Amino acid sequence: MRNLDEFTITDEALRRIAATPDTRVKEIMTSLIRHLHDFARDVRLTEPEWLAGILFLTRTGHLCSDVRQEFILLSDTLGLSQLVVAQSHSRPENVSEQTVFGPFHVEGAPKRPSHGSDLAQGVPGEPLYVTAQVVADGHPVAGAEVDTWHADADGFYDVQDEHWSVDKAWLRAAFRTDDDGRFSFKSILPKSYPIPTDGTVGEMLAATNRSPMRPAHIHFKVEKDGFDPLITHVFAEGDEFLDSDAVFGVRGSCIGNYVRHDSGPTPFGDVLEQPFYTLDYRFTLQPVG
Amino acid sequence: MRNLDEFTITDEALRRIAATPDTRVKEIMTSLIRHLHDFARDVRLTEPEWLAGILFLTRTGHLCSDVRQEFILLSDTLGLSQLVVAQSHSRPENVSEQTVFGPFHVEGAPKRPSHGSDLAQGVPGEPLYVTAQVVADGHPVAGAEVDTWHADADGFYDVQDEHWSVDKAWLRAAFRTDDDGRFSFKSILPKSYPIPTDGTVGEMLAATNRSPMRPAHIHFKVEKDGFDPLITHVFAEGDEFLDSDAVFGVRGSCIGNYVRHDSGPTPFGDVLEQPFYTLDYRFTLQPVG
Structure with a gap:
């Protein structure tokens, strides 16, 4: 032809x-x-527009490295990632919803006891105590593998630090739920932050007059044989960016109540004379086959 | 939301x-x-298919360099490039048609006299004599700037040679048409050849069971103030790949008659005792403005 x-x-x-x-x-x-x-x-x-597109994709590829994935960020900001996640995990009512994985998870995060660890390791921020339970069909899920990771008060993940290595990871850990399906840890309050804007995704956001902000959140991955793996965030009720998340990741069942306390007893049993936050959250898994 | x-x-x-x-x-x-x-x-x-796509784009970007443009090759082989060319240059009847530019043009090709140059410079192949005229509205176009470039008998362009530099370019030249709109040169007969298959485009062609072959052709770019610039190929009548060009570039008005001669007088006035080819072709420009 x-x-x-x-x-x-x-x-x-x-x-x-x-x-x-x-x-x-x-x-x-x-x-x-x-x-x-x-x-x-x-x-x-037109031919010049076609060439601009070719060069945009080329620059995007050149930005990708072992520690940066600009094509994933582009997919996230175009809504493609969350679309694929949504159609891959249609959940019944009352099962925790899936959201985007993001580029900052790492395999092999330090294993911590089910209760009592401090993930902050001295990173400055407002103290946060997280208590959580993993359930399915109304029953606790013991022995589930939980990964958690989140940004610091300036919006940076540990892996973005040039001195990072997995053995000294911070604001990141792996747990196993106890016999009652529970785990807990201490960390710092996550804050809303902009996604990286120094690359082609930043060009695209600027050209379309869009905000790069993500609402504050903590990432969780929960896995146990017999259940659909859950990859999700827990966002903060009241965050000003919940309805304008740059990567379209917010879902109603993924919003938690981060409660501020002026002072007093913490979930860990100690008593603080300074303000701190608590988050109590329940993850509901979906049994499979 | x-x-x-x-x-x-x-x-x-x-x-x-x-x-x-x-x-x-x-x-x-x-x-x-x-x-x-x-x-x-x-x-x-699905999520794994999405990730495969992300990694395909990433590898494509990493293949792009100063001397290779895998995203253009991907666009060419998906039919996007020729689609954009076609809708950018709708031509009246009897005006030469546009086709894909391809990745092998270079600016600043050596300037040659309007007639008599040998572009082969010793590159082995069957002798070819090209005589051409540039016209518009039935009249010769004098002083048009013509660029030409083509592959050798093995399908490689000079720029793909690691020892290439623009000042010693071969199978490539710039001309200016004479007062009668004519130019001519000697070179070697181009052959059909496969586009590069050692990258992601090669993966795509293999996965879809497609041929990487392009029919033999010579590239021409013809420009003169007052006329729409013409970027085209002259393919060879009878080439077995005319209907399956890997980049969809073949158009009926871009097929020339490369005539084989057993021996005898050439268009340059000399007489050859060996076989040679001649191509006589007319380019018709479209006036603008």
Whole structure:
């Protein structure tokens, strides 16, 4: 087929992939080519705009390294990541909802006892005591593996520090729930923060007049055989960015009540003369097969 | 807006870019977000498939350098480049058609006289004599700037050679048409060749069972004030890949007659005792403004 114009080229491109052996690959490539061509026709993309797009993708790729994933951030900020998460985990009522994984999880976080650890390790911030239970069908889930990680008061994760190594991780830990499905830890209150804006995602946000802010949150990953793995955040009720999260991650069942106390007894049994926060939260898993 | 699901997230993403100051940026981003989301929903993209896509784009970006542009090659092989070219240059009948620019043009090619140069400079191949005229509205276009470049008999362009530099370029030159709109040169016969398959585009072609072959061709860029710049190829009548060009670039008006001669007088006035080829071609420009 020759003499292709901007309309006939789509059928020809689909004819070229007709012999794709993997039916799923064929299904995905067919939809991708159709939407890519429709997009370019719909907006009558010009040659300079096409080149700007090529160079944007190239710069995005060059920003990706072992410690930075600008394509994931681009997917997050275009709403693609949360869309894929949502359609991959339709949850019944009363089961904790999934949200975006984000780029800051690491494998092999330090294992801590089920109760009593301080994850702050001296990082400055307002004290926070988290008490949590993992349940399913109204019963405690003992022995669940829990990963947690969150940003400091300035919005930075430990892995963004050039001196970081996994053995001295901070604001990050792995737990196992006790016989009553519970775990608890002390840390510092997370704050809202901007996603990195010094790359191509920052260019895109600026060009579209968008905020880079994410509401304050703590990440949790909860896994136990027999249950759908749960990857979620616990956001803070009242945060000003709950309705404008730059990565579209906020879901109603993922908002916790971070309670401020002027002073007094903490969930750990000690008594503080300074203000502190508590968060008591319940994660509900979905049994599978 | 919170509690976004895989359907409501699209309207929310569009609401976020509502204040985009540049109306063209807003138009493009609106269509991009709609098609990106529709694609992911249409195929019910899974989390592992999403991650495979992220890593494919990342590897594609890492392959891009000063001498390689894998994103352009990806756009070419998905039919996007030719689609954008086609809708950017709708030509009246009898005007030479545009096709893809490709990644191998360089600025500043060596200037040669209008007639008589040998571009092969010793590169082995079958001798080819090209005689051409540039016209518009039936009249010769004198003083047009012509760039030409093509691959060697093994399918490689000079810029793919690690010892290349622009001052010693081969199979590449810049001309100016004479008073009768003509130029001519000697070179070697171009051959069909595969596009580079050692990167992510090669992965895509293999996964979709596609050929990487391009039909033999010579690139031409013809420019003169008062005329729409022409970027095109001259393909060879009878080439077995004319209907399956990996980058969808073949157009009927871009096929030339490369004539084989067993021996005899050449267009340059000398006489060869060995086989050689001739190509006589006419480029028709479109006046603008």
